[in-house]
Amino acid sequence: MKVVIKDITLRGLELFECVEAGLIGLSAEDLQCLSPLTIKAKISRVENTILVHTQIQGRYSFLCARCLEAGESDLSQEFNFDYAIEKRLESIDLGEDIRQEIILSSPPKILCSDDCKGICPRCAVNLNKENCTCKK
Numbered sequence: 001m002k003v004v005i006k007d008i009t010l011r012g013l014e015l016f017e018c019v020e021a022g023l024i025g026l027s028a029e030d031l032q033c034l035s036p037l038t039i040k041a042k043i044s045r046v047e048n049t050i051l052v053h054t055q056i057q058g059r060y061s062f063l064c065a066r067c068l069e070a071g072e073s074d075l076s077q078e079f080n081f082d083y084a085i086e087k088r089l090e091s092i093d094l095g096e097d098i099r100q101e102i103i104l105s106s107p108p109k110i111l112c113s114d115d116c117k118g119i120c121p122r123c124a125v126n127l128n129k130e131n132c133t134c135k136k
Contacts, residue, residue: 001094003043005050005085012044021058024095030103034059034072041094045085052081054098065109066118067126077105 001024007013021033037058044051058075079101083092117127122134 001039001041001098002091003041003050003052003094004091005045005089008043008045008050010045012042015039015041015043025099026102030099031075031106032061033075034061037075039094039098048085050083050085050092052083052094054079054081054094056098056102062110064112064116066111066116067128068119069112069126069128071110071112073110075102077102 001015001017001019003013003015017039018036019039020036021027021031024037026033026037035058037056040055042053056075056077056079059072060075061070061072063069064071079098081094081097083089112128119126120132120134123132125132
């Protein structure tokens, strides 16, 4: 998602794109996207700095870290970036920064619900669906 610096007017620049996750470098190992990502960006120039406010939306699938059940969730995040304008810089690519922020803002363990009971370590029963018969 490249932005040409000379296209940024005094009023700024607004972008709206729907992109496949792979186009910004997100792999299935990073995030299992079920839909294209909707990216809205408001770009302004303040002296020798480019300021970018982005809104990202999409849908992804996951395996619950406790019960291993498949689930889906919406992705809705906002990020701010700033770039110093250098003399030879003609454009900036937002894709890699967006990819990194999505990965860094993702929780290390995604749960199907906050009260997920997980699976029994002895008999592997999903405790959200049935009671365990193991002796404790």
